[in-house]
Amino acid sequence: MNAAVELKNVTKVIKGKKIIDNLTFTINEGEVFGFLGPNGAGKTTTIRMIVGLMGITSGDIVICGKNVKNEYEEALRNVGGIVENPEMYKFLTGYQNLMQYARMIKGITKEKINEVIELVGLKDRINDKVKTYSLGMRQRLGLAQSLLHDPKVMILDEPTNGLDPAGIREIRDHLRKLSKEKGMAVIVSSHLLSEMEMMCDRIAIIQKGKLIDVQNVHDFVYEDQKQKYFVEIDNGAALESISGYSFTQIEHGIEVELEKEQVPDFIQTLVSTGIRIYEVKLVSKSLEDRFLEITKEEVTHA
Numbered sequence: 631m632n633a634a635v636e637l638k639n640v641t642k643v644i645k646g647k648k649i650i651d652n653l654t655f656t657i658n659e660g661e662v663f664g665f666l667g668p669n670g671a672g673k674t675t676t677i678r679m680i681v682g683l684m685g686i687t688s689g690d691i692v693i694c695g696k697n698v699k700n701e702y703e704e705a706l707r708n709v710g711g712i713v714e715n716p717e718m719y720k721f722l723t724g725y726q727n728l729m730q731y732a733r734m735i736k737g738i739t740k741e742k743i744n745e746v747i748e749l750v751g752l753k754d755r756i757n758d759k760v761k762t763y764s765l766g767m768r769q770r771l772g773l774a775q776s777l778l779h780d781p782k783v784m785i786l787d788e789p790t791n792g793l794d795p796a797g798i799r800e801i802r803d804h805l806r807k808l809s810k811e812k813g814m815a816v817i818v819s820s821h822l823l824s825e826m827e828m829m830c831d832r833i834a835i836i837q838k839g840k841l842i843d844v845q846n847v848h849d850f851v852y853e854d855q856k857q858k859y860f861v862e863i864d865n866g867a868a869l870e871s872i873s874g875y876s877f878t879q880i881e882h883g884i885e886v887e888l889e890k891e892q893v894p895d896f897i898q899t900l901v902s903t904g905i906r907i908y909e910v911k912l913v914s915k916s917l918e919d920r921f922l923e924i925t926k927e928e929v930t931h932a
C-alpha cells in the first residue's frame with residue numbers, strides 16, 4: 631500500500647498555545663480515513679495544514695512524496711477538497727457551474743466533466759439550476775468540482791454536516807466508491823461518530839491536539855470476539871441450572887457475552903430448562919461507545 635499523506639511530528643502553535651501536538655500518522659491510497667474528536671480537538675486545524683491553508687509550526691506533511699513545506703505546489707496538485715462551503719452560482723445549472731470552474735484549470739475536457747458528473751450521480755439533474763438542488767446535491771456538485779483535476783487525495787471537513795439521513799448516505803456511498811474505484815485517499819472529519827463507523831476504513835482519534843489512537847474501524851468496534859447480548863426473560867426465572875456461560879441477571883432479563891456461534895446453543899439451553907424467551911438483542915459496542923470510553927480514559931489519565 632502506498633502512502634498518500636504522511637504527517638510527521640506535526641505541531642501547530644497559535645499565539646503561544648499548542649493547538650496540534652506532535653501528530654504522526656500515514657494515510658494510504660484507496661482508504662477512507664477519518665479524523666474523530668470532540669469539538670476543538672484540532673481536526674479542522676490539521677486539515678487546514680494538509681491543504682496548505684495554514685502553516686506548520688514544526689514537523690512535516692508529505693503528500694504523494696512531496697513535502698508541503700518546500701514543494702508546496704507539487705504537493706497540493708494532488709489534493710482536492712471541500713474545506714469551506716464551495717461557492718456555487720445558484721442561477722446557473724450544475725453543468726454551467728462545472729464549466730465555469732473547469733475554465734480555470736488547464737486541459738479539462740468535456741469527457742472529464744461528464745465522468746465526474748457520473749461519479750457523483752448527478753447526471754439526471756445536471757442541467758437544472760443549482761437553486762433547485764438539495765443540500766446533498768450541492769455537496770455532490772462540490773465534490774464533482776474538486777474531482778475535475780483528478781486528485782489523488784480528497785479532503786472533506788464535516789462532509790455530512792447539515793445533511794438529512796438520505797443525503798448522508800449519498801455522500802458516504804460516493805466517497806467510498808471514489809476510494810475503492812479510483813484508489814483515492816479520502817480524508818474526512820466528523821463529529822457524527824456513527825457516520826464515521828460506516829464511512830471509514832480507519833480513524834484517527836484526536837483530543838486536545840494529540841493523537842490518541844489510529845485504528846481500523848472494524849477492529850475498533852469489534853475488538854473482542856465476544857459480543858454482549860440481552861435476553862429478555864421472565865423476572866425470577868430459574869437460572870441456577872445454567873452453567874458454562876458468564877451472564878448477569880438484570881431486570882426483565884440477562885446480559886450475556888457470547889461468540890455468534892454460541893448464540894443458538896445458549897438459547898437452546900434456556901429453552902430446555904423451561905425458560906421463556908421474549909427477545910434476544912445484540913448490545914454490541916458502537917464506535918461511539920468505544921470513542922467515549924477511550925477519550926474518557928485519556929481524561930482520567932491526564
Ligand SMILES: Nc1ncnc2c1ncn2[C@@H]1O[C@H](COP(=O)(O)OP(=O)(O)OP(=O)(O)O)[C@@H](O)[C@H]1O
Pocket residue numbers: 644645649667668669670671672673674675676821
Ligand atoms: N486562528 C486561531 N487562533 C486561536 N485559536 C485557534 C485558531 N484556530 C483554532 N484555534 C483553536 O484550536 C483548537 C482546535 O480547533 P479546531 O477548529 O481545529 O478543532 P476541531 O476539532 O475542528 O473542532 P470542531 O469539531 O468544533 O470543528 C480550538 O481550541 C480552537 O479554539
